[in-house]
Amino acid sequence: MKFSKNILCIGAGYVGGPTMAIIALKCPEYKVTVVDINEERIKRWNSDDLPIYEPGLLEAVRVARGRNLFFSTDIPEGIRAADIIFVSVNTPTKTFGHGAGMASDLQHWEKTAHQIVAYSEKPKLIVEKSTLPVRTAEAMERILSGNKKNIHFEVVSNPEFLAEGSAVKDLLEPDRVLIGSQQTESGLKAAQVIVDIYAHWVPAGKIITTNLWSAELSKLVANAFLAQRISSINAISALCEKTDADVAEISFAVGSDARIGSRFMKASVGFGGSCFKKDILNLVYICRSYGLNEVADYWEKVITMNDYQQERFVKKIIKEMFNTIVGKKITLLGFAFKANTGDTRESPGIYVAKQLLEERAALVICDPQALENARKDLAGLDHGVTYELDPYRAVEKAQAIAVITEWEVFKKLDFEKVFSVMQKPAFIFDGRNILDHQRLFKIGFNVFPLGKPSLTHF
Ligand code: UDX
Ligand code: ADP
DSSP states (O other): OOOSEEEEEEOOSTTHHHHHHHHHHHOTTEEEEEEOSOHHHHHHHTSSSOSSOOTTHHHHHHHHBTTTEEEESOHHHHHHHOSEEEEOOOOOBOOSSTTTTTSBOOHHHHHHHHHHHHHOOSOEEEEEOSOOOTTHHHHHHHHHHTOTTOOOEEEEEOOOOOOTTSHHHHHHSOSOEEEEEOSSHHHHHHHHHHHHHHTTTSOGGGEEEEEHHHHHHHHHHHHHHHHHHHHHHHHHHHHHHHHTOOHHHHHHHHHTSTTTOSSSOOOOSOOOSSSHHHHHHHHHHHHHHTTOHHHHHHHHHHHHHHHHHHHHHHHHHHHHTTTOOTTOEEEEEOOSSSTTOOOOTTOHHHHHHHHHHHTTOEEEEEOSSOHHHHHHHTTTTGGGEEEOSOHHHHTTTOSEEEEOSOOHHHHTSOHHHHHHHSOSSOEEEETTOOSOHHHHHHHTOEEEOSSSOOBOOO
């Protein structure tokens, strides 16, 4: 079959894989190839055991794979053949050198830019998909235009707003698609090419075009605002625990104000995920580098509050279990940073597990999708850890349960059965407020919700 355009995506991760699957699904006349340096990952994309778990993803991949969606490790050939290249490689926070712990590590991204120059034989449109510091597109353009082949590369920014666990839905029905380009004739033309892709299924009113820098910065700001809401309600949850107010009632009452809105107001053990912390640190770093220290301090507090919330959760477990958890069996229900994903990047579960292990608890970790990642996260520290898929087995002889992730399956457990196999007194620390606390209390548990009065039998 003759395809009207060749699209390449470099980086087959959480962003690149699902985004390209949906583009291929919705645009059968385009050939979409996803490449990665990680052979194992590509092998799994070519199987039914996809490397990431997202509801609806396998179904979408099955429709398009082999038709107009291809996964490969042949990066040079992919680049040569492409008209449009989405760059979706990882840009984690730097762990070394200048800006360590704050700035983005752009080594993968820069390598990609050099590869594009090395293998290109014709002009291409380069699309930034990875979240990047503002003005990265400019740097990308500099690397690309430094080529001796006289090939023109136009760079546009098309930040991804999908959330994990709902990636397919977010891609199919996005709140908006953002496309930033240079406001030159060739820049605007390039933006239109990307608009045309999304116009296959996204209503025109939801496709926003801006200048390059606004698009890049919008992504950081959107994530900073979302994270800020969670830190705001988490801060209030601490106050609720002191005053016997109920944080869920406050969320509801406050969120009913249409100006505030009800979403993203659930108190939790803390936000995780690959984006929030990284993007805020990035924003903070950028602000500081422009001498905007007050602005930087303001956003940094969102992270301080998130760290505090996780610490508070662990301290509460220790305090309520009579100030010692040495040798006590504690079951973490959930390890993923949110439900419906196996991703554990920046999950509060990592911090909680490490702290509890430091206090010499015997940990059991139970998660329907994240055990493989949990093992990697705790490698070397996990002599006291058991990994268990079955929640009923996970709670056998446990003294406490700590809910880390809001999986549906945990809400539906038979807690009478759970209680009957646990040691007494039995404790539940609900880091997500997903359980029926009154009922648990009646069964016999000592219940410690977040931002609500505790229910104890002593
Ligand atoms: C986020 C943004 O939502 C998305 O637009 C962007 O593209 C990537 O970053 P993601 O990290 O996948 O997506 O998940 P999200 O649903 O935003 O949740 C982030 C964290 O906040 C999770 O740990 C979640 O459990 C937590 N959270 C979310 C709360 O604690 N309370 C809430 O009310 C909502
Ligand atoms: P994200 O959440 O941003 O999608 P991931 O870590 O899930 O991040 O995915 C990024 C992917 O990019 C990984 O699969 C990684 O192997 C891949 N990658 C990194 N550098 C390169 C490169 N130079 N060429 C091709 N793929 C790369």
